[in-house]
Structure formats: C-alpha cells, structure tokens
Amino acid sequence: MNMIEAINSAMDVMLERDPNTVVMGEDVGFFGGVFRATAGLQKKHGKTRVFDTPINECGIIGVAVGMGAYGLRPVPEIQFADYIYPGLDQLVSEAARLRYRSANDFICPMTVRTPFGGGIFGGQTHSQSPESIMTHICGVKTVIPSNPYDAKGLLVAAIEDNDPVVFLEPKRIYNGPFSGYYDRPVEPWSKHDASAVPEGYYRIDLGKAATVREGEALTILAYGTMVHVTKTIVEEMGIDAEILDLRTLLPLDIDAIEASVKKTGRCLIIHEATRTSGFGAELAALVQERCFYHLEAPVERVTGFDTPYPHSLEWAYFPGPVRIATALTKILKD
Amino acid sequence: MPETPQRPARNLPPLSLHIPEPRYRPGDTPDFGDIEVPAVDATPRPGEATKPDAMRELCYGLVRVLDFDGQAKGQWDPRLSPERLRAMLRNMMLTRAFDDRMFRAQRQGKTSFYMKCTGEEATSVASTMAIDRTDMVFPSYRQQGILITRDYPLIQMMNQIYSNRGDHLLGRQLPIMYSAPEHGFFSVSGNLATQYPQAVGWAMASASKGDSRIATVWCGEGSSAEGDFHSALTFATVYNAPVIFNVVNNQWAISSFSGFAGSERTTFAARAVGYGIAGLRVDGNDPLAVYAATQWAADRARTNNGPTLIEHFTYRSEGHSTSDDPSAYRAADEATAWPLGDPIARLKQHLIVLGEWDEARHEAQAKELDDLVKMTQKQSEKLGILGHGMHQPFETMFEDVFEDMPWHLKEQCAQMLAEQEAKFGPDWKPE
Numbered sequence: 001m002n003m004i005e006a007i008n009s010a011m012d013v014m015l016e017r018d019p020n021t022v023v024m025g026e027d028v029g030f031f032g033g034v035f036r037a038t039a040g041l042q043k044k045h046g047k048t049r050v051f052d053t054p055i056n057e058c059g060i061i062g063v064a065v066g067m068g069a070y071g072l073r074p075v076p077e078i079q080f081a082d083y084i085y086p087g088l089d090q091l092v093s094e095a096a097r098l099r100y101r102s103a104n105d106f107i108c109p110m111t112v113r114t115p116f117g118g119g120i121f122g123g124q125t126h127s128q129s130p131e132s133i134m135t136h137i138c139g140v141k142t143v144i145p146s147n148p149y150d151a152k153g154l155l156v157a158a159i160e161d162n163d164p165v166v167f168l169e170p171k172r173i174y175n176g177p178f179s180g181y182y183d184r185p186v187e188p189w190s191k192h193d194a195s196a197v198p199e200g201y202y203r204i205d206l207g208k209a210a211t212v213r214e215g216e217a218l219t220i221l222a223y224g225t226m227v228h229v230t231k232t233i234v235e236e237m238g239i240d241a242e243i244l245d246l247r248t249l250l251p252l253d254i255d256a257i258e259a260s261v262k263k264t265g266r267c268l269i270i271h272e273a274t275r276t277s278g279f280g281a282e283l284a285a286l287v288q289e290r291c292f293y294h295l296e297a298p299v300e301r302v303t304g305f306d307t308p309y310p311h312s313l314e315w316a317y318f319p320g321p322v323r324i325a326t327a328l329t330k331i332l333k334d
Numbered sequence: 335m336p337e338t339p340q341r342p343a344r345n346l347p348p349l350s351l352h353i354p355e356p357r358y359r360p361g362d363t364p365d366f367g368d369i370e371v372p373a374v375d376a377t378p379r380p381g382e383a384t385k386p387d388a389m390r391e392l393c394y395g396l397v398r399v400l401d402f403d404g405q406a407k408g409q410w411d412p413r414l415s416p417e418r419l420r421a422m423l424r425n426m427m428l429t430r431a432f433d434d435r436m437f438r439a440q441r442q443g444k445t446s447f448y449m450k451c452t453g454e455e456a457t458s459v460a461s462t463m464a465i466d467r468t469d470m471v472f473p474s475y476r477q478q479g480i481l482i483t484r485d486y487p488l489i490q491m492m493n494q495i496y497s498n499r500g501d502h503l504l505g506r507q508l509p510i511m512y513s514a515p516e517h518g519f520f521s522v523s524g525n526l527a528t529q530y531p532q533a534v535g536w537a538m539a540s541a542s543k544g545d546s547r548i549a550t551v552w553c554g555e556g557s558s559a560e561g562d563f564h565s566a567l568t569f570a571t572v573y574n575a576p577v578i579f580n581v582v583n584n585q586w587a588i589s590s591f592s593g594f595a596g597s598e599r600t601t602f603a604a605r606a607v608g609y610g611i612a613g614l615r616v617d618g619n620d621p622l623a624v625y626a627a628t629q630w631a632a633d634r635a636r637t638n639n640g641p642t643l644i645e646h647f648t649y650r651s652e653g654h655s656t657s658d659d660p661s662a663y664r665a666a667d668e669a670t671a672w673p674l675g676d677p678i679a680r681l682k683q684h685l686i687v688l689g690e691w692d693e694a695r696h697e698a699q700a701k702e703l704d705d706l707v708k709m710t711q712k713q714s715e716k717l718g719i720l721g722h723g724m725h726q727p728f729e730t731m732f733e734d735v736f737e738d739m740p741w742h743l744k745e746q747c748a749q750m751l752a753e754q755e756a757k758f759g760p761d762w763k764p765e
C-alpha cells in the first residue's frame with residue numbers, strides 16, 4: 001500500500017469496527033477526497049457515515065465538536081492544512097479545552113486529518129507546515145507519520161484516542177518517499193518494506209518515536225517527509241548518524257530523544273516548517289536542558305525559511321541536501 | 335509605499351461610508367413609539383411542516399400571545415394550564431432572584447464576575463419549558479434560566495460562581511460558565527457563537543443515529559455576526575438538522591447597539607431566509623409567545639422538517655455584566671421606555687386576569703424565592719468564596735488537559751507542587 005491507501009485502510013477498519021466513527025469533509029464522500037484518501041468509503045459504509053461537507057472549516061470542526069460531545073468519533077478532513085486556520089478557533093478554544101473546562105463532563109474524541117507540507121508546487125496556500133501551532137495548543141495531540149505502515153497504525157490509534165488529535169499527512173510522500181532532489185522521481189512505496197501494510201486492525205501507540213537508523217556520530221531528529229530526505233543525505237555522505245522519526249510531536253517521546261543524544265553527543269533537528277518559533281526550537285531547548293553535559297557541539301536546526309511558501313522557488317525554500325549537508329559538516333567539525 | 339489614490343476628477347457624487355449610530359445616547363429621552371408592535375393575532379401560525387419560503391413574513395412580524403392587558407389571544411396561544419403558567423412564573427422569578435443575589439455577591443467582592451439576564455428571563459425559561467428535558471441545550475452565557483428551569487441545584491450554580499471547593503468544574507471556568515450534562519446543558523464557552531456549529535453537529539449526530547432528541551442553541555444578536563453563526567446555518571440547512579437557533583436580540587452587545595450586527599437593514603430572523611430555513615421573530619418579553627414559537631420549532635425539528643431560527647426581540651435592562659456601566663453609552667430610561675414591558679410582570683398580569691394569581695401570592699412567592707436563594711447562598715459560601723484562598727487541590731490544574739497526563743505535564747505539575755510547598759509548607763490542604 002502507498003500512504004494514501006494505508007490511511008484509507010485505517011478509516012475503513014475503524015468505520016467497520018466502531019459504528020460511532022464518521023468521516024466527513026470537503027469532497028470526501030462520493031468522490032473520495034482530492035487526494036483519494038477516502039475513496040470507496042462512502043460506497044462501503046453509507047452516506048451517514050462518510051459524507052461531503054460545505055466548504056466551511058469552522059463548520060467542519062465545530063460540527064465535529066458537537067458530534068464528539070454526542071458520542072460519535074468524527075474524523076474530519078481539512079482538504080489542506082493551510083485551510084485549518086478558518087476552523088482554528090473551534091480547535092483551540094473548543095475541541096482542545098472541552099474536557100478541561102467541563103472537568104470531564106464532555107470530551108471531544110475527534111481526529112482532524114489534513115495533508116500538509118510542500119513539494120507539490122502548491123504555492124503559499126497548499127504547502128504550509130503548521131505543526132508548531134498545533135503543538136502550542138494545550139489539549140490537542142499532533143501526529144505525523146512518515147510511511148504507510150506507521151500512517152495506518154497511528155491513524156487507528158488517533159481515531160481510538162479520547163482526545164482531539166491533529167493528524168498531519170506529509171502529502172509529498174503520499175505516493176512514495178522522496179530523496180530531497182527535485183529532479184529525482186519519487187520511488188513508489190511498493191519498493192519499501194513499510195508498504196507491507198496488514199489489511200486488518202493494528203495500532204501504533206501515540207507518543208513513541210521510531211529509530212530509522214542507528215548510529216554513533218550524531219542524532220538527527222526528523223518527521224514526515226524530512227525523514228526520507230535526511231536518510232538519503234546521511235547515506236550519501238556516509239555518516240554514521242542515528243535518525244529518529246518522532247512520529248508524534250505531542251506527546252513527544254522525550255526518552256528516546258534523550259537516550260539517543262546522550263549516546264551520540266550531537267543533535268541536528270530537521271523540519272520543513274518555517275524556522276522562527278518552529279517545533280525545532282522546542283526540540284533544541286529540550287535537548288540542551290536535558291543533555292547539555294553530553295553535548296559536544298551546539299544543537300543545530302535545518303528548517304524552511306521564514307517566508308511564505310514561494311511557488312516557483314519552492315525547491316530553494318525546501319530544506320534539501322545542500323542545507324542539510326552544510327549543517328552536518330558543521331556539527332561534526334569539532 | 336504607494337500613495338492613497340486621489341479621487342479622479344469626474345462629475346460623480348462622492349461616496350460616503352455609513353457608521354451606524356444608536357438613536358439615543360446618555361442624556362437623551364428615548365422614544366420607541368415607532369417600533370412596530372403588531373396585535374397579538376396579527377401574525378398567523380402556519381403548520382409545522384410549512385416550507386420556509388411560504389412563511390417569510392414571519393421573519394419580519396412579531397409572534398405575540400399576551401396583550402398588554404394580560405389576555406392571551408390568537409392562533410399562537412399555547413393554552414397552557416394554570417399550573418404550567420405558575421411554574422413558568424416561578425422559574426422566571428427564581429432566575430431574577432438568583433441574579434439579584436449573585437450580582438450583589440460580586441459587588442461584595444465574593445466573586446470576580448457575574449452576568450444578569452434581567453428582562454430576558456422568558457427567552458430562556460419559556461423556551462426550555464417548551465422542549466423535552468432530554469433535548470440538548472447549547473447555551474451562551476445569559477441562559478441561567480435554562481438550568482433553573484431544569485431544576486439544576488442552585489447551590490451548584492453558586493459553587494461554580496464562587497469557584498469554591500464544591501465547584502464541580504474545579505475552579506477552571508469564569509463564573510456563570512456552567513456545565514451540566516445530566517441536565518442536557520452543554521459546557522458554556524467564553525468565545526461567542528462557537529456553540530452554534532456544535533449544536534448543529536450534536537443534532538446531526540442525533541439524526542444520524544435515529545435518536546429522537548433535538549438540540550437548541552443560543553447567541554446574542556451581536557454574536558450573530560460571527561462566522562460560526564453562518565457556518566452553523568449553512569450546515570443546518572444542508573443536512574436538515576433538528577436544531578433550534580435562538581438569537582436573543584436584546585439590542586446591545588456591550589456598548590455596541592444592534593446596528594453593528596446589521597439590524598438597520600433587516601431583522602435577525604430574516605437571516606433564515608437566505609438559508610432557506612424557517613425563521614420566526616418573537617416578542618421576547620412575552621413568555622407565551624416564546625413558548626409557542628419554541629414548541630412550533632421543536633415539533634418541526636422532531637418531525638424531520640428541519641431547523642428554525644427564532645429571534646427573540648427583547649431588551650437588556652441592565653449592564654452587560656458586572657464589569658459594564660451602561661449609563662456611559664445609552665440613555666438612562668431606555669429599559670422603561672421599551673415598548674414590550676417586562677416578561678415577569680406580563681405573565682403575572684395574565685395569571686391575575688385568569689383568576690389564578692394575585693398580588694399577595696406574588697409577593698409571598700417573591701419572598702419565598704428570595705429566602706431560598708439567600709439560604710442557598712449561605713450554604714454555598716460555607717464551601718468558600720473566590721479570593722479566600724485556593725479551594726482545589728493544586729494538582730487538579732494539570733488534570734483533564736488530556737485523558738492521561740503526558741510526561742511534560744507531569745513534570746510541570748511536580749514543579750508547581752514544589753513551588754507551592756516552598757510557599758505553604760508540605761501540609762497545605764485546600765480550604
């Protein structure tokens with residue numbers, strides 16, 4: 001399965017298992033979503049379980065809050081993460097705080113799925129990476145898979161979770177991982193182990209990072225698309241790096257990060273989102289708080305630039321091989 | 335930077351921007367003589383299954399039942415029994431007694447904040463009486479009448495207002511932002527109109543499950559300008575959700591008059607027209623009209639005839655909240671000049687006309703309710719008031735952010751406990 005199929009399969013399994021699961025969003029019903037993530041689900045599970053909505057993100061998330069309060073498990077799709085902003089108040093002020101403000105009277109077990117990140121020539125409004133905004137909301141969990149196997153297991157866990165989850169799908173790698181060079185084709189998921197996705201139910205608990213590659217020279221913290229870019233560069237440069245795929249940004253697997261950085265003594269953080277106040281800043285602070293005496297070089301960040309996502313220059317914006325190689329050279333210097 | 339373009343020299347009149355202005359400001363003598371108050375039988379009552387486009391004029395009229403002599407008339411008369419009417423009067427009087435007491439408690443420094451619904455009691459009490467107890471209500475912040483009508487314990491409301499150790503919400507919410515799921519009362523949010531799409535979602539869920547319960551939701555006329563309001567109406571009409579939208583048009587949103595929500599051009603009920611849903615404009619100070627309209631809308635929703643928007647035309651007799659001074663922005667006598675009177679006085683008069691009530695009983699009931707509120711207040715204050723210490727165990731601050739506490743909250747909780755121990759010693763207990 002590719003990542004889209006794995007995500008589809010997760011919803012299919014949950015629609016099957018739990019009659020309270022509902023899937024909703026713009027174009028998700030009859031057509032199956034602009035990325036086809038919900039293809040076939042309406043036909044199989046019926047129109048009250050999987051349906052199209054108005055183009056109204058405030059309504060989509062707000063309605064899902066009410067559905068969650070009733071006892072359903074809504075899985076709303078926001079067509080692109082860039083369009084989560086019109087619905088952000090319902091996420092920040094309502095979904096995220098409902099349990100807290102009502103002292104458990106009401107809960108909001110919703111999973112907001114949304115494709116995020118650049119690399120598809122989507123311009124400013126189809127390319128953003130809003131994960132740090134999500135992790136700054138108290139009461140929302142943020143999950144980002146990097147391969148089909150994880151995507152299905154994590155999405156199942158997210159739908160089963162009794163708290164609101166934002167499930168950010170790296171759309172650049174929906175069909176296959178990506179090396180970081182725009183002139184190289186995506187390699188289809190079928191050529192990768194992680195495409196062996198079981199048909200039925202399985203889950204991957206939220207809050208656990210995965211070690212993509214063990215190594216001694218440094219620890220690289222990455223997630224989503226950047227896991228693949230990072231792996232390619234490290235292999236090309238022949239560096240003995242340990243790469244952690246964080247998978248869940250909140251709750252974060254601090255133990256895995258701490259253990260790895262203490263082992264290697266160096267830490268590079270890579271994300272595609274803009275730099276200032278990005279999630280890398282949080283990671284860097286955590287690493288220096290917890291591992292300062294083990295560090296042999298300053299923690300480095302490789303990120304996108306602090307500009308809106310440019311259309312024609314997107315590959316200059318993107319944290320690609322050159323930017324990562326420069327950072328690796330610097331951090332390994334002393 | 336580009337310069338502001340100059341008006342081209344053409345022989346056209348200059349455009350002008352309209353900034354709404356209320357008719358009366360402090361010092362003015364208000365005269366509402368031009369507000370049209372149609373006769374009680376002027377607004378017809380269509381069948382509950384009538385298509386919205388056949389009843390547009392109801393968005394511009396005013397559903398009324400009680401005339402100013404206290405007679406109930408016309409097609410909308412819900413013909414309630416004297417017992418029902420007396421229960422309604424009692425709920426409204428209790429709401430007012432509660433408001434007066436809690437307002438005073440805030441002035442005495444016992445809590446931070448309070449909001450009254452004086453003059454608007456009918457909009458919550460009568461509409462709640464017209465739906466089932468199991469229907470879900472998504473209130474805004476001025477609907478204390480709902481909880482009182484559903485017999486929610488007064489002491490629990492007060493405990494919440496005082497954030498004391500009896501506060502079921504553990505001191506987390508601003509006073510008056512209650513939550514009572516067992517009374518079908520959704521948790522109140524401080525963000526305006528957010529509950530509108532949520533009510534629609536709840537109603538959609540109920541419909542998709544083949545349930546028979548409907549949802550109702552409230553906002554002020556000011557908040558009807560929020561995007562959430564329009565999102566909710568869109569979803570409700572698309573999915574024919576069994577929901578009743580209440581817009582309490584009390585003329586003022588803090589110091590902004592209803593013109594800033596668009597009232598100079600049309601009514602709030604008429605918002606329904608563009609969405610193709612049923613709209614009713616109702617005399618919000620007439621408890622029987624509010625009851626009748628809500629009952630109509632509830633029947634409509636329950637028979638899969640879809641949502642209804644009800645505008646309750648009323649007046650905010652007092653300040654917006656304890657933090658507001660309305661004499662700074664509106665004419666002093668507006669509340670008394672308001673042409674629709676007071677809902678409690680009107681219902682009382684009706685019961686007297688029916689021979690089911692009298693001044694002496696009214697006075698006795700007022701005193702009884704006042705005593706009840708006072709006594710309850712004493713009990714509540716035994717559990718503490720805001721500002722007299724901290725009433726909840728410290729660690730409750732970190733609970734319920736998530737179902738299970740993640741490591742970072744555990745660490746922060748431990749830090750806070752250490753800080754508090756340094757301050758108060760290890761034996762501190764909530765007061």
Ligand SMILES: Cc1ncc(C[n+]2csc(CCOP(=O)(O)OP(=O)(O)O)c2C)c(N)n1
Nearest residue numbers: 476524525526554555556557584586587588
């Ligand atoms: C989203 C949002 N914006 C602003 C406020 C601040 N605020 C609180 S009450 C209020 C006025 C609301 O007026 P209206 O909706 O007419 O209701 P009323 O108070 O008259 O009952 C405002 C602006 C808020 N609570 N939420």
